Amino acid sequence: MSEQVDKVGQVDEEQRSVEAMYALLHAEVSARRAAHERVIETPVDGPSERYARELEVARLTESIRQLQAAEHSLCFGRIDRSDQEESLHIGRLGLRAEDGRPLLIDWRAEAARPFYAATLAEPMGLRRRRHLRLDGRDVVDINDEILDGTSPTVVDLVGDSPLVSALSTARTGRMHEAAATLQAEQDEIVRSPHRGVMVVDGGPGTGKTIVALHRAAYVLYAFASIADQGVLVYGPNRRFLTYISEVLPSLGENDVRLATMADLVGVEATRTEPDHIARAKGRAALADDLARLVRQHQPHGVPLELKTTHDTVRLEPAVVDAARRQALQNGIGHNRARELFTEYVVDDLVNELERSTAKEISDFEEELEAHLGIDLDRFTGNDARTDDLEVDWDSIREDLLDDPSIDRAITRVWPRLVADDLVRELLKDFSVGRNDGWSNADLALLDEARALVDGAPEKSYGHIVVDEAQQLSEMQWRALMRHCPGRSMTIVGDLAQAGPSTTLRTWDEALKPFVGERFAHHRLTVNYRTTTEILLATEPLLAEIAPDQQISRSIRHGEQPLVLGVTEESLPSTLSRLIAEISEEHPGELIGVVAATERALALEAAVRGDGATVVAAPEARGLEFDTVIIADPAGIRAAGVAGPRDLYVAQTRATKRLLSLWARP
């Protein structure tokens, strides 16, 4: 940087702009608080006014919260066009001065696009892209890029890349939002106008999760009708969801639900099971088996005998089948279709009773005429004979609908079902007993059974973001799709990191049953997590587990990965010693120990309090640490069909340092 650069002057100028923004933000918060007070104090008359008031209070509370969430790092960027004097500041939300002039542009607005997309090759009319770093409300750093090929002047503070600074800071155990440093290839996906299904894949650390979460924030901002139906972020386990839990709130979005399959279904998985069983339970064929079981509890080609107080009426199989087909035609689920079926059957029954009553009366009249030798019509003067009987068929119909004996007769051919029992019936072959808890793989079966028995889920979402999507089995895909009837989804994952419970190997295979080939596919290629040295060390394993994949391109360099041999007995003590050494050398940094599941449990106890987090390899997906120590890589590799992929996941969790402790007997 040349000495003439006027850093102080530029910082002062930005400080004034930023203060004006904060003043406006606070004025806005105060105005909404006052409105909130007023609404609360307004007297209401009747439930509909009360409801309208509650809606307004909720809307104001949410908008105040959104404004307050923008408090931290309110403004982080600025763009200056080559052809204009004016500049635009970019930040967490949009703010307009009283004269209507934009003081701050929401990072998701179209006007902010060049901040992310402009490059030296394609400057999009920009002369300069500026990054601002705030500490509280103080501007503490400025970083400029000149994009139009002109030379920097005294007001341009060209320095280190803000991305590299963001990536080099110590991890905190929680993912941070990256609105200030989203890269062009990421931003293009985040801002895509595509509302349908979008798949984003790429190697570990290529920013898939970052893209997915910023995409969720973008969907909420840009697609109002989808946002109104709710946005869900799906992750494989709670540890992962905790890791990403702060990103959307810090982007001002609190209305996004984070969920695992257990949350979606509302049932906890309390039982583990061997991988091959989980895999078998994940097959879509089980959906057919469940549907078949349900059909077995519906009448096919059988008559129905219904006893009423006067009569026994037999409905023929063709009539019963027609009622069944009609009841099921809208896919409302077995139990609700049963109610419809009952109505159709009672209609048929009433028709039958009407017919037989009419016949009885006319038989009786004929008999009477024959007996008396007269023509009744001539006596009564018209044909009003049976009509005079005034039978109230509607109330008979109502009574029949409530008649327990009719209900019993219908139950014999169409019993009410309980979804959970149906799954237990299905799982008899897997020797799952009546009182056993559910496993993770069972949850998707429960969701399927509930849809078959009780109809579509009560709660569905306008958009679902699926992270670590390579983990999903066919049954789990079905469950997720069921909760997103509009098929608006952002799906991110890396098939090379697939776990043991799925058999799916391509996105086409996973998505075809739901959207055919109608999905957009993007690939991320730059690695933001791992150093080049660590990535190179993973290359042989990647070649083995996903021969058609290349390692991604890292933007950072660092230490060479270390491999140490230890004896089995000394492993825990060596580990403790290493953790102590690394913590001392790199205070404040995160250390993760990854081991096969059983060993992770044992090591957890052995190194408790040493300041490292022990993670079972299958649970390490999506997480990251400054240093990763792999305890017994061979043990992870040998732990099952997904062992080599679990090891690859373990190797790719480190931002700075990777150590492997090989255990010898």
Ligand SMILES: Nc1ncnc2c1ncn2[C@@H]1O[C@H](COP(=O)(O)OP(=O)(O)OP(=O)(O)O)[C@@H](O)[C@H]1O
């Ligand atoms: N544009 C960015 N600005 C700042 N940090 C970023 C950016 N993109 C990615 N990162 C960081 O890089 C790291 C890896 O990103 P992320 O976890 O999204 O990758 P991933 O592709 O989901 O990885 P995995 O496949 O291992 O789950 C994270 O720490 C993330 O915060």
